[in-house]
Amino acid sequence: MSSDIAISVRALCKTYRILHDAQGSRSRRPPTFRDAIAGRLQAPFRRAPVEEFNALADINFDLKAGEALGIVGRNGAGKSTLLKILSRITKPTSGEVDVFGRIGSLLEVGTGFSNELTGRENIFLNGAILGMSRAEIRREFDAIVDFAEIERFLDTPVKRYSSGMYVRLAFAVAAHLRSEILIMDEVLAVGDVEFQKKCLGKMKYVSDHGRTVLFVSHNMAAVRELCSSALLLGRGRVQALGSTEEIISRYLDEGASSEVRPETGPLKRLRVLQDGHALVIDADWSHLHPIRLPNLGFIIYDHLGSPIVGANPYLLGVDAPNKPCSAGRITARLTEPRFLDGHYFMSAWFGDGSRDFIELPKCISFEVRGMASSRQYPASMVGPVAPACKFDFHVNESATEVNV
Amino acid sequence: MTVADPILPEAPAEPPAKPFLKIRPSSGFAGVDLREMWQFRDLLLALAERDVKLRYKQTALGVVWVVLQPLLGAGIFTFVFGRVAKFDSDGVPYFLFSYAGLLGWNAFNSTLSKGSSVVVQNAQLVSKVYFPRLLLPLSTVASTLVDFAVAMGLMIVLMVFNHIKPGYPLLLLPVWLLLLVMLAAGIALFTSALMVSYRDLQYVIPILLQFLLYASPVAYSLKVVPERLRTIYMLNPLSGLLEAFRWSLLGAGHVHPGEIAYSIAMVFVIFLFGTFSFARMEQKFADVI
Numbered sequence: 001m002s003s004d005i006a007i008s009v010r011a012l013c014k015t016y017r018i019l020h021d022a023q024g025s026r027s028r029r030p031p032t033f034r035d036a037i038a039g040r041l042q043a044p045f046r047r048a049p050v051e052e053f054n055a056l057a058d059i060n061f062d063l064k065a066g067e068a069l070g071i072v073g074r075n076g077a078g079k080s081t082l083l084k085i086l087s088r089i090t091k092p093t094s095g096e097v098d099v100f101g102r103i104g105s106l107l108e109v110g111t112g113f114s115n116e117l118t119g120r121e122n123i124f125l126n127g128a129i130l131g132m133s134r135a136e137i138r139r140e141f142d143a144i145v146d147f148a149e150i151e152r153f154l155d156t157p158v159k160r161y162s163s164g165m166y167v168r169l170a171f172a173v174a175a176h177l178r179s180e181i182l183i184m185d186e187v188l189a190v191g192d193v194e195f196q197k198k199c200l201g202k203m204k205y206v207s208d209h210g211r212t213v214l215f216v217s218h219n220m221a222a223v224r225e226l227c228s229s230a231l232l233l234g235r236g237r238v239q240a241l242g243s244t245e246e247i248i249s250r251y252l253d254e255g256a257s258s259e260v261r262p263e264t265g266p267l268k269r270l271r272v273l274q275d276g277h278a279l280v281i282d283a284d285w286s287h288l289h290p291i292r293l294p295n296l297g298f299i300i301y302d303h304l305g306s307p308i309v310g311a312n313p314y315l316l317g318v319d320a321p322n323k324p325c326s327a328g329r330i331t332a333r334l335t336e337p338r339f340l341d342g343h344y345f346m347s348a349w350f351g352d353g354s355r356d357f358i359e360l361p362k363c364i365s366f367e368v369r370g371m372a373s374s375r376q377y378p379a380s381m382v383g384p385v386a387p388a389c390k391f392d393f394h395v396n397e398s399a400t401e402v403n404v
Numbered sequence: 405m406t407v408a409d410p411i412l413p414e415a416p417a418e419p420p421a422k423p424f425l426k427i428r429p430s431s432g433f434a435g436v437d438l439r440e441m442w443q444f445r446d447l448l449l450a451l452a453e454r455d456v457k458l459r460y461k462q463t464a465l466g467v468v469w470v471v472l473q474p475l476l477g478a479g480i481f482t483f484v485f486g487r488v489a490k491f492d493s494d495g496v497p498y499f500l501f502s503y504a505g506l507l508g509w510n511a512f513n514s515t516l517s518k519g520s521s522v523v524v525q526n527a528q529l530v531s532k533v534y535f536p537r538l539l540l541p542l543s544t545v546a547s548t549l550v551d552f553a554v555a556m557g558l559m560i561v562l563m564v565f566n567h568i569k570p571g572y573p574l575l576l577l578p579v580w581l582l583l584l585v586m587l588a589a590g591i592a593l594f595t596s597a598l599m600v601s602y603r604d605l606q607y608v609i610p611i612l613l614q615f616l617l618y619a620s621p622v623a624y625s626l627k628v629v630p631e632r633l634r635t636i637y638m639l640n641p642l643s644g645l646l647e648a649f650r651w652s653l654l655g656a657g658h659v660h661p662g663e664i665a666y667s668i669a670m671v672f673v674i675f676l677f678g679t680f681s682f683a684r685m686e687q688k689f690a691d692v693i
Contacts, residue, residue: 095429097426105534
């Protein structure tokens with residue numbers, strides 16, 4: 001084993017047992033002591049029907065010291081379980097993990113904050129909870145207060161803090177944790193934009209300065225900014241491990257293509273096409289009952305999953321067709337804004353204007369090509385769409401240069 | 405945006421040669437890692453400090469309740485057992501007698517009731533941060549001791565008023581206090597771990613405590629316990645300890661070395677049982693809580 005490995009995970013599994021009671025409802029344990037005893041008395045040798053659920057199955061990876069690894073995956077993919085095992089909150093069912101260095105983990109901002117205590121008291125309490133010694137906290141105290149920008153309210157109970165101040169303080173304490181390995185779960189999603197930027201900057205600084213970082217987020221922009229490599233988890237398994245860009249596009253691409261044909265629901269076919277400078281979305285639909293306004297809604301996202309534009313005929317106040325019908329085709333032609341070269345995703349909804357019958361989140365993934373030209377800045381510089389823009393020039397007569 | 409403050413040290417040039425930490429599946433038997441507990445001593449202090457601060461945060465009334473509670477209790481016992489039932493109080497004013505009993509009882513009572521609910525109350529902490537879980541029940545002892553000190557202050561005042569001079573047995577008082585707290589902590593370790601799975605214990609414990617209060621020599625003297633029941637009565641390890649506690653303070657009571665030895669042995673057995681059953685159950689806390 002090489003000496004510059006920080007975390008080594010071997011054949012890691014975590015299994016939860018889900019007990020089923022007679023009614024078929026799910027719970028992990030008999031709900032009360034009485035039920036446990038009564039159950040035992042009624043059927044002393046019967047085993048409760050157990051369903052095993054593999055939250056993690058055979059996870060293997062090595063993380064080099066000083067690297068920042070992003071962990072991405074859908075909800076329920078096992079990200080949080082993995083972090084909980086690495087931070088020793090829960091034990092694995094089998095497999096092993098070796099960690100070289102002190103681990104600081106941050107699965108939540110402000111864990112253990114006490115509303116009645118002052119900011120100062122909470123810094124010491126929270127610091128201790130995160131594993132800092134009193135001396136360490138004292139040494140970092142001024143930096144923490146500076147970072148959180150709360151010096152005036154140090155001796156005010158945190159229950160009087162605004163929610164912004166509260167998360168700033170909580171993040172500030174955590175950010176000053178001096179451990180060689182830092183584990184973080186979605187903690188950047190706090191505070192206002194300005195503070196989020198500051199946090200991201202701090203995290204970037206941390207990972208650029210030789211510390212090992214494990215970062216879980218649904219925010220692909222943050223993962224891309226912070227991490228040099230990433231790991232894609234799906235249904236408890238490692239789906240892919242590689243460069244951040246590669247993993248992010250795989251994650252976003254999962255189960256999406258430029259045309260979908262849902263097996264159930266009123267939408268029979270949905271696709272996105274590029275027609276010159278325009279995007280064309282069209283959908284075939286049929287429904288049990290006639291609909292006056294077939295309401296197809298969509299949102300288009302950039303390659304990191306941030307929304308760009310969205311619309312539906314109901315919101316735009318489009319006139320409904322003359323008579324209700326129960327099947328048909330809808331075509332939406334987007335000419336403004338123009339989409340620049342790149343990779344995009346789309347979510348779609350279909351309904352009758354008062355309610356939605358189906359929702360297909362990020363079901364479509366498509367490419368736009370041929371929009372780059374010498375007269376157009378690239379999307380990486382000006383964003384994914386080009387505006388329709390009319391310029392007006394007012395000439396100030398007295399300032400005109402007179403040509404001879 | 406300024407993030408360039410050089411507050412973070414360079415990463416260690418040479419990572420430690422061998423694993424710093426091994427994470428392995430849970431095992432049936434779990435020991436107690438005393439070295440790790442020592443590493444986390446600052447957390448123990450911080451949690452204890454939080455408890456004490458929160459207890460007295462609600463202005464002066466918080467402190468007043470600490471003494472008012474045993475005062476009212478002693479008043480009721482004096483009326484019921486001293487006046488109505490006319491029990492003997494070993495030559496000490498009944499009020500003082502029952503107040504002294506309550507002093508020891510409250511140390512036991514509050515350690516047990518706070519300790520047994522502390523893990524469930526800190527569920528959020530348990531599911532989001534790692535630390536030796538044993539610290540949680542232990543951290544509640546601090547606020548119990550502060551309460552004890554306040555009530556003890558009033559005890560001294562009462563003793564001075566009643567011209568009672570304690571003898572050398574007073575020197576043993578800290579020992580009885582420690583044993584009472586250990587006994588309560590031992591039970592609390594077991595119940596707090598069990599409560600993670602079975603919240604029912606929240607309702608069981610107050611009833612158990614009420615029963616114990618009347619099954620122990622707090623409101624009355626050992627002398628009024630019928631002789632033929634005495635052996636059964638003394639099986640409760642609290643009986644010997646509380647009688648010894650009051651004897652240390654007031655010189656009143658009937659302390660038998662054999663019974664005390666039994667109580668002390670029981671304290672250690674229960675404390676060790678509590679500690680190890682806690683250590684075994686704590687491995688599943690985060691999955692169940």
